[in-house]
Amino acid sequence: MNTSFVERRPNGRPETHDIRQYTRGYSEGEFKRLQLQGDFVRDLTEDVLRRAGLKQGMHVLDLGCGVGDVSLLAGQLVGPSGSVLGIDRSQDAVEAAERRAVEAGQCYWVRFTSADLASFVPERKFDAIIGRLVLMYLPEPAETLRRLAGFLRPAGIVAFQEMSMPYARSLPPTPLFTQALSWIIRAFARTGFETDMGGKLFSTYLAAGLPIPQMISGARVEGGAESPGYEYMAQTVRSLIPALERMGITTAADIGIDDLADRRRDEAVAHEACIMFPPMTGAWTRLPQ
Numbered sequence: 068m069n070t071s072f073v074e075r076r077p078n079g080r081p082e083t084h085d086i087r088q089y090t091r092g093y094s095e096g097e098f099k100r101l102q103l104q105g106d107f108v109r110d111l112t113e114d115v116l117r118r119a120g121l122k123q124g125m126h127v128l129d130l131g132c133g134v135g136d137v138s139l140l141a142g143q144l145v146g147p148s149g150s151v152l153g154i155d156r157s158q159d160a161v162e163a164a165e166r167r168a169v170e171a172g173q174c175y176w177v178r179f180t181s182a183d184l185a186s187f188v189p190e191r192k193f194d195a196i197i198g199r200l201v202l203m204y205l206p207e208p209a210e211t212l213r214r215l216a217g218f219l220r221p222a223g224i225v226a227f228q229e230m231s232m233p234y235a236r237s238l239p240p241t242p243l244f245t246q247a248l249s250w251i252i253r254a255f256a257r258t259g260f261e262t263d264m265g266g267k268l269f270s271t272y273l274a275a276g277l278p279i280p281q282m283i284s285g286a287r288v289e290g291g292a293e294s295p296g297y298e299y300m301a302q303t304v305r306s307l308i309p310a311l312e313r314m315g316i317t318t319a320a321d322i323g324i325d326d327l328a329d330r331r332r333d334e335a336v337a338h339e340a341c342i343m344f345p346p347m348t349g350a351w352t353r354l355p356q
C-alpha cells in the first residue's frame with residue numbers, strides 16, 4: 068500500500084507525508100483543527116492534569132505537543148516558577164506553538180522543540196511527563212513511556228489523556244454522523260493507529276513498568292444548532308481527506324466536505340439528536356519516592 072501523500076505547508080511549499088507517521092499532515096487547516104479540538108476538550112484535560120497533581124513550580128515535559136494547547140494549559144498550572152517543554156516532530160507545529168506562547172505571555176517558561184519521541188533525549192529531569200492524543204500514534208507507546216519516564220525525578224508524575232473513537236455516538240443514531248464517524252475510524256485504523264488508546268492506557272502503563280494509574284473518563288455531549296461539534300467533526304474529516312483519497316475509501320467530492328458541517332447541524336437539529344463525542348480517558352501515576 069502506498070502510504071504517502073502530498074500536502075501544502077503553511078509556507079506554501081508542498082510536503083510529502085507518510086500516513087503511518089501521522090494521519091494528518093500539517094497544514095494551516097490542521098493548526099486550526101487542533102486548536103478547535105483543544106478548546107473542545109480543554110476542561111477535560113485540565114481536570115486530568117489537576118488530578119495528576121500538576122502545580123506551581125513544576126517542570127513538565129509535554130510529548131507530541133502539536134500547536135501547544137496542552138503545554139499552554141500546563142504552563143498556567145505550573146506558572147513562571149516552573150517550566151514546560153513541549154516536543155513534537157513537526158517543525159511547523161513547534162513554530163506555531165512558539166507564536167502562541169508569546170501571545171499567551173508564557174514564552175519565558177513554556178518552550179518548544181522539534182524532535183522525534185523515539186530518539187529525544189532531554190537535557191534535564193522533569194517533575195511530570197504529560198501528553199494528549201499522542202500515544203495513539205506511536206508504534207510502541209509502552210517502550211516510549213518506559214524510556215522517557217527515566218527522565219523523571221523520584222515521585223515524578225506520568226499523565227496522559229487519550230481517546231476512544233469507536234464509542235462516539237449520536238442519540239438517536241443519524242446516517243450522516245454514522246458515515247462520518249466510519250470515515251474517521253477507517254482512516255485511522257488502516258494506518259495502524261490505535262483508535263481506542265483510551266482503553267489501552269492501563270495496560271500500556273503497566274507494560275511500561277509504571278505504577279498502577281488512577282484513571283477517569285469523560286466526554287463532551289453536544290446538541291442543538293449552536294454546538295461547535297459539527298465543525299469539529301467536519302474539520303476532522305477534512306484533515307483526513309488526503310489519507311481517505313489515497314486509501315481509496317472516499318473523495319472530497321463524495322463527502323461534500325464544504326457543507327458537511329452544515330448538513331450535520333441540520334441532521335442533528337431535525338432529529339433532536341445529541342452527540343456523545345469520543346470519551347477522553349485520563350491516566351496518571353507517580354513514580355516511587
Ligand SMILES: C[S@@+](CC[C@H](N)C(=O)[O-])C[C@H]1O[C@@H](n2cnc3c(N)ncnc32)[C@H](O)[C@@H]1O
Pocket residue numbers: 088089101105130131132133134135136137154155156157160182183184185198199200201204205
Ligand atoms: C493529535 S496531535 C495532538 C497534539 C496535542 N497533544 C494536543 O492535544 O493538542 C498529535 C501530535 O503528535 C505528534 N507526534 C506523533 N508521533 C510523534 C513522534 N514519534 N514524535 C514526536 N511527535 C509525534 C504529531 O506531530 C502531532 O502534532
